[in-house]
Amino acid sequence: MSSYLLNRNGHYHVRIRIPSDLTAVIPATELVKSLKTTDAKAARLAALPFRKDIFSTFTLYRSGFISGEQARESIDRTLNRKGKATPSPTFSRAPDAPCAPSPTDSLPVACPSLKPSPPMLLSTAVNQYVNDRKNGWGAKTRMENEGSYRLMLDLLGDAEVASLDRLAVRSLRDKLIVLPANLFKLYPTQTAREVLELIQVSPSPDLPPMSITTVNKHISRLSSLMKHCMKEGYLTSNPAVGLKIKQKRRPDEERKAYTAEDLKRITANLPPKENKPERYWVPLVGMMSALRLDESCQLYTEDVKEIDGVWCFDVNDEGDKKLKTLSSKRIVPVHPTLISLGFLDHVASMKVAGHPRLWMNLHWRKEDGYGNAFGKWFQRFNRQHVTTDPLKSFHSLRHSFADTLKQQGEQEAIISELMGHANGNITTGRYGKRYRAKALFEAMNRLSYPVTTSTK
Template sequence: MSYPTHLIRRNGHYHYKIKVPVDLQQYFPCTFINRSLKTTDLQEAKTILVGMEYRIYRAFTLLRTGMLSDDMAKKVVSDIVPVREKEVVAKGLLLSGVIKQYVFEKEAQWTPKTRMEMAGVFKVVLDVLGNVDVKSLNRQALLDMRSTLMKLPSNMYKRYPGLTVGQLLEKSNITPMSIKSVNKYMKGIGAVLRYCAKECLIVVNYADGLKIMEKSKPDQERSIYDNADMKRIFDNLPRKEKYPERYWIPLIGSYSGMRLNEICQLYIEDIQQIEGVWCFNINGEKDKRLKNQTSERIIPIHPKLIELGLIEYWQVVKESGVPRLWMELTWMDVNGYSNNFGKWYQRFNRVYVTSDPKKVFHSFRHVVTDTLKQAGVQDSIIAELVGHSQGTHSMTMSRYGKRYQPKVLLEAMGYLEYGIEISPM
């Protein structure tokens, strides 16, 4: 929906926002006048907007006459920028204030998990830089910040509670955080300074271009399970009726490449027959979450899962009248339905499978994609199965082609055979 010029909507409420003309900025404590219209109704906001615009443009005209004394000019400005707003703007030039403004602007678009992660990022940023005036953050200050981060440990608040940044830098026996973590914090301060530049609080965002190139390739960030790992997983899966998800979820991951939360949040109606093929319908309906738009897809259920009794299990759960496939899993703000299962799997993985920290539940996705790739399956089919973007090919397919039929995808999934005997539950 398009709004009249200078009318913006934040968290359901309407605001008036206008940039102060360059020739008048000497009179104002801010480069933008931002006033709440104190309404959630669009028509009412448009009505209030008319009067607001008249007052502000009248003030601009009076200031341009050059005939006002200093006291008169201050009075004109105070009428359209209240004292309280001036105080907020002044405080906002401190890094803590700017971060607060940035979070206010962005948090409506963030998931609870992202909000928690960003709070952690900005805590580190403030501890390293201090609560400085954002105008003082030149290139050298940000290079120094990056150098400091490269000497600090990961998860420093958990591992070294009570120690300051200065005290941590004096310790000689700490392992520095990864380049990926350093880049995460640099990205955070870069986003805040980009916001400041957009709001004309600063002239240049000196954080641009400070990302460190990582030597490892994306496919090396997590390791793939080898055949011995897969055998240990299949042999040690618990077969207790009270916790059916502990048996089925790793198997579904092994034979589908679905993400952990995609499996954990399955509802009864998400298993369905399409064109005679049993399928998982992966969608963002109800309280489910998807990583991105390409994650929404329909993929066949592997014959091995059907052979082991997944459809029979589904029918029993369906007839019991409960809405979801794994009722022992409860929803949490941060990780949805996967939180508790993820913690259990991490313990299971370390006790029964491997001590390699790079081998995690996500390794199943690597197993599936690598197995299909080595079998010569088309990249576009693999991408559709695991919910990956296909770049320019994806754009072409979305405009001119339809998704693959379940039978085509099922044929490709036939290559997911590990040669390991699996006992039923």
Template sequence: MASFLRIRNGNFYLRMRVPADLRKTFPDTEILKSLRTKDPKTARLSASCLRPRFLEVFTLTRCGFITDDQARNRIAEMLNRKPKDVLSAQAVEGQPTPSPSAPNLKKVIEQYSSDHKSAWTPKTALEYESYFKLLLDIIGDQSVTKITRDVVRDVRDTLTKLPAHVYKKHPGMTIQQVIALPNITPMSTTTVNKLLTILGSLMRHCIKEGFRRDNPTEGLKIQKTRRADEERKAYTREDIRKIISVLPSPASKPERYWGPLIGAYSGMRLGEICGLHVADIKQVDGVWCFDVNELDEKRLKNASSTRLVPIHPRLINKGLLEFVETVRNAGNIKLWPDLVRRDIDGFCPALGNWYSRFNRQYVTDDKLKTFHSFRHSVANGLKQLGVQEVMISEILGHANSSITSGRYGKRYQPKLLLEVISMLDYEGDEKAGGGWETTEPSASSDRTTSS
């Protein structure tokens, strides 16, 4: 007999175990509901219909979507019992139940930061400090029980009127003064939703601490109108040809020459390129590779970022290995000795800031095309050439969602990855770089619009 069925006096009952984390809400360890039948088949059918309703109540309670009183009353209704607790009008409307001991928002931010700061890098901590300040300035330091869905809607609407990096661009100005400025370019939908997600994390912290019973941010993010692949643009073949043709000489600042080339022919992130050591250019099974790792001061985005990326033949032909040997003979550990690491943002700022200026002056005015566009170009180029997604993910350092190949499968051998990455070629004839767009897709091209 199924574990969720029980027999008493010949009658079948549905047996629902109360999750351990909800024992404060439901004092009994299990809930029994009569199925009013002695027939096993009928009992199983009835139970299969009723179980999801009980599980739904458990999930909504756990996530803070309904209060404990509401949860108990829903269970009572399903058991055909009279609810023991009478809900206040405020609770029925789904508003937070005020707690006399609930702290103000600033105190919750301090608690949340204290609980999470050990897992934050200095850069992440600085970003969160800026996000928290912005949320606090918009909402005010009021009790967290007073943050309703209407308050969250006001926060969302205010954020859509503010520029990105508001404190950096308009120091000393209030939020309302910034909003009143003419010709403001608002922050992206992605940034607005990120701030709403952070506010939601604060509200979940309040639920765990017993300061409130619901999360007012749920379902209030702005729906994106762009597909994920349209949030940043890939460079076209012609863009990359132009970049290669106007790169500065590697004589004085070699990172300004080799950095974009490595990005274009490997898809590596800017931070991964800037953090390279001389020892990270090595031969593995007879293939020259970039060893992307977190040794010494280097920091990677995630665990999947650690990988070997074969060096494209074009880079070898341009003299990359000779350059590496020159740096090695000079006694340097880092491949780019002039790049200085900062705790907040690593080795990136100098090269990143230079490339932004170079990109706008010599390549494109399109703000959606940045150094990160090289990664999109590599991903798109390999995809159009028919390369398997799992191989593209390994080259780019993305997590593989497939259990079979991701958990149990080993990494691809460098020789196989070299064959794949060698398919990219911006400088040969058109056929050699098959799959690359030479111009931007037209607005009228046939494609599905994201909803």
């Protein structure tokens, strides 16, 4: 049910929360209105015009176009007008309102009329949104979001939120398209606006522009911010909706799977496992068990365990480990090829040596855990020994894993569970239990690549 609808004894009401900066002018925490219907769809339709008009009044007041008294009168008229399909319903302020009238009273014009509050600026909205969401973000996600909003503030200026429209967002998108990739690394002391001016005066063909994927990420983050502003009553619509650039590639083509020849080149060129065992094992774990780069790099010795007679990776977010999504937490069998190559011997040797993790050469960073240094090494290895295709990276190992199982006729639900993807099927996803280790091992055992590996 929509958050703005209340169901009281089967009857629907619309709830409109008063933003904190307006409670002095509209002395209530929320307005509640009976919609005189027991049908959820009808209630949503009936609530829309009232919400739209009231949020418009909020915006007009914040922008200084109407006084506090005019805002109250406007809300009073909106709430007490008759709908076309139903008689005029009863209105009431929230019970904790400091000067709430009786249900049949109109909004009080006797409350003090204040000067319009300052308009909500983009910087204030960004700080509010980040503070509301930061506890739910990992360090890397927070850093990326804050980077996006810093870039937007630079290009849009500290504009009034109410002034942001589709034209402004389109203009922002057009600027992002021409900015170079790795903007902050290339120009650490300059603003995005200064870089934009520099490029316009003296374009450089050696600077590749920001990718469409990155531009769309910025627009998506702006859209999330605008949703927050709508919820707070600063906007009546989201100007960033539908403005992401359409990709010519299908989702399954955004990253390519490695071919059989690519996989052969990977296994043929893996370095010896003595000095830096992670450079030998982590690519094979990605290839044979589909663990993400970060999931492999952060493995502890206790994360490799025997479950119902099957050796498995316990992929979890305990301690300093992080996972991409909730569904990433899973059990993945260790592929028999890994065992035959001596992977369990490496695990045992690390335990005997008293090491808590499998790869003690890798060090934790707040921004991206244990995978940063290894990811950079693998990309160099990938370009030198495997392929120059920009759409092939470590993540391509997961694509190869999924594609191979799919072509072998494996069930989609099993593939999703092995890879840590959410199961979109309501029946099996919500009500079905997870597959047992033995069932997953049977599928894993059928995975066959036309590659040869050595125990070097």
